[in-house]
Amino acid sequence: MKILVPIKRVVDYNVRVQVKPSGSVDLDNVKMSMNPFDEIAVEEAIRLKEQNKAKEIIAISIGPAQASETIRTALAMGADKGILVQSPERLEPLNVAKILKAIADKEKPDLIILGKQAIDDDCNQTGQMLAALLNWPQGTFASKLELNGDSITVTREVDGGLQTLALKRPAIITTDLRLNEPRYATLPNIMKAKKKPIEQTTPESYGINPAPRLEILETLPPKEREGGVKVESIKELVEKLRSEAGIL
Ligand code: AMP
Numbered sequence: 001m002k003i004l005v006p007i008k009r010v011v012d013y014n015v016r017v018q019v020k021p022s023g024s025v026d027l028d029n030v031k032m033s034m035n036p037f038d039e040i041a042v043e044e045a046i047r048l049k050e051q052n053k054a055k056e057i058i059a060i061s062i063g064p065a066q067a068s069e070t071i072r073t074a075l076a077m078g079a080d081k082g083i084l085v086q087s088p089e090r091l092e093p094l095n096v097a098k099i100l101k102a103i104a105d106k107e108k109p110d111l112i113i114l115g116k117q118a119i120d121d122d123c124n125q126t127g128q129m130l131a132a133l134l135n136w137p138q139g140t141f142a143s144k145l146e147l148n149g150d151s152i153t154v155t156r157e158v159d160g161g162l163q164t165l166a167l168k169r170p171a172i173i174t175t176d177l178r179l180n181e182p183r184y185a186t187l188p189n190i191m192k193a194k195k196k197p198i199e200q201t202t203p204e205s206y207g208i209n210p211a212p213r214l215e216i217l218e219t220l221p222p223k224e225r226e227g228g229v230k231v232e233s234i235k236e237l238v239e240k241l242r243s244e245a246g247i248l
Pocket of ligand 1: 006008062063113116117118121124127
């Protein structure tokens with residue numbers, strides 16, 4: 001069984017993102033990492049390989065040349081091969097999904113495991129769009145994944161409980177936080193990963209025009225939090241909630 005894992009290079013989740021006076025997000029000298037949900041996707045694919053349920057894992061990243069570092073991280077965790085689709089443009093989910101469809105048509109995987117969302121743009125669209133383009137079943141927000149022959153059981157966290165779905169392969173899965181805890185790459189595996197192959201392509205080689213359809217009009221930093229006040233009594237608190245906060 002072959003698994004494709006699309007991984008996005010995003011601003012590291014520990015970084016406090018700043019907005020430049022020009023209105024764009026400041027990405028100069030900012031630490032970039034693999035999207036955390038995609039690390040979970042890589043981990044899940046590796047676990048399936050360790051259980052002899054998968055043979056090959058291909059990590060795919062669409063982005064600038066530096067996205068090859070993100071692919072190397074996936075290779076060091078245990079993926080077998082990488083595909084870097086080099087694109088200087090910020091790609092929208094539909095274009096990402098179209099490129100992934102073209103790769104899936106060529107590679108013929110049994111499973112594509114994506115993150116449920118990329119933490120930079122919070123779109124939560126690519127997996128669903130890819131499932132529609134491929135006309136494959138989708139198990140989104142997976143918190144548990146079981147494979148039995150051709151059938152896949154996906155447990156999803158939904159409002160008020162858990163939902164269990166049965167899917168037939170080939171299928172799309174998107175990962176939720178509780179699916180697993182990703183491993184750290186060991187030093188010997190980081191060394192081994194340097195020898196693993198990374199194929200280089202471009203969106204144009206799949207006939208995709210990477211130009212965005214949406215224009216970002218404005219990006220604003222969150223409002224600074226105003227300092228609180230101390231009250232002397234519950235009576236004063238109730239008065240302030242009524243007269244100043246307008247809550248009561
Ligand atoms: P999004 O729909 O943008 O929130 O992204 C959902 C998932 O799609 C991510 O967690 C990745 O698995 C995949 N994805 C999105 N953008 C890219 C990209 N540029 N390269 C590789 N995978 C991506």
